[in-house]
Amino acid sequence: MIVLGLTGSIGMGKSTAARMLQAMGAPVCDSDAVVHGLLGRGGRAVPVIDAAFPGVVIDGVANRTALGAAVFRDPHALKRLEAILHPMVQAAQRDFLARAARRGAKIAVLDIPLLFETHGERRVDATIVVSAPFAVQRARVLARPGMTAEKFAGILARQMPDAEKRRRADHVVPTGAGRLVTRRALQGIVRDVVRRPGRHWPPRGYQPGQIHHA
Numbered sequence: 001m002i003v004l005g006l007t008g009s010i011g012m013g014k015s016t017a018a019r020m021l022q023a024m025g026a027p028v029c030d031s032d033a034v035v036h037g038l039l040g041r042g043g044r045a046v047p048v049i050d051a052a053f054p055g056v057v058i059d060g061v062a063n064r065t066a067l068g069a070a071v072f073r074d075p076h077a078l079k080r081l082e083a084i085l086h087p088m089v090q091a092a093q094r095d096f097l098a099r100a101a102r103r104g105a106k107i108a109v110l111d112i113p114l115l116f117e118t119h120g121e122r123r124v125d126a127t128i129v130v131s132a133p134f135a136v137q138r139a140r141v142l143a144r145p146g147m148t149a150e151k152f153a154g155i156l157a158r159q160m161p162d163a164e165k166r167r168r169a170d171h172v173v174p175t176g177a178g179r180l181v182t183r184r185a186l187q188g189i190v191r192d193v194v195r196r197p198g199r200h201w202p203p204r205g206y207q208p209g210q211i212h213h214a
């Protein structure tokens with residue numbers, strides 16, 4: 001099985017590309033959805049978050065707005081949150097890959113917003129970065145309800161620049177020239193990678209639910 005890592009900056013079309021890959025038959029693990037599960041009712045991270053960020057957990061659920069307020073202005077707090085969540089996200093990804101391999105998938109996709117920031121390129125066979133011109137990205141993001149130019153600037157400042165992501169990518173997929181162009185580019189990558197030998201899943205010594213540190 002070949003493991004593809006999919007990433008891209010805010011509004012670049014990562015979710016759309018993930019859906020396209022899924023429609024081509026590749027199972028996709030959405031890291032944002034995993035984080036939502038970890039922070040939601042019964043989520044594994046909730047007790048740890050409660051201890052690390054007092055007051056943020058209300059009625060068994062981590063309040064994302066309160067957590068965002070606690071971490072997005074304080075780089076040390078963000079690091080503490082990431083140290084809690086990222087190993088749990090990686091454990092969930094490994095479980096997902098083991099399930100996909102058992103089902104006989106030829107390709108599996110990890111959709112990871114912070115792929116390069118978390119050195120995810122070491123855990124996948126090839127990386128895909130979705131990218132569009134800045135004006136397209138800006139227009140898409142500012143069209144979202146509740147988004148402001150100031151918030152957008154803040155989010156961009158915390159993310160690795162698009163140019164750096166493109167530089168590190170094995171494949172850059174354009175998303176600013178229509179869906180057909182995007183779908184064709186993704187089809188080309190899928191066709192190309194199925195011919196290559198992938199890594200063996202599950203890896204030797206793998207235990208479901210185990211947390212692996214990068």
Ligand SMILES: CC(C)(COP(=O)(O)OP(=O)(O)OC[C@H]1O[C@@H](n2cnc3c(N)ncnc32)[C@H](O)[C@@H]1O)[C@@H](O)C(=O)NCCC(=O)NCCS
Pocket residue numbers: 010031032035063064065067068071078081082085089112113114155158159
């Ligand atoms: C702090 C949380 C609860 C705030 O949730 P909220 O729904 O308010 O915002 P959302 O998740 O949509 O993020 C807002 C913007 O910040 C960016 N962002 C989120 N986490 C991070 C991070 N660790 N570093 C840099 N940017 C981040 C997102 O990509 C997005 O563009 C949430 O972002 C979170 O749990 N972040 C830490 C986990 C993480 O690293 N997630 C991203 C990769 S899996």
Ligand SMILES: Nc1ncnc2c1ncn2[C@@H]1O[C@H](COP(=O)(O)OP(=O)(O)OP(=O)(O)O)[C@@H](O)[C@H]1O
Pocket residue numbers: 008009010011012013014015016017113140174175176177178179182
């Ligand atoms: N390939 C594409 N061609 C045309 N429009 C696109 C394409 N990909 C995404 N879009 C449009 O751009 C907007 C953002 O797309 P999407 O939600 O996929 O982005 P994203 O990168 O997942 O965003 P975020 O990281 O902020 O959650 C949507 O309105 C979508 O319709």
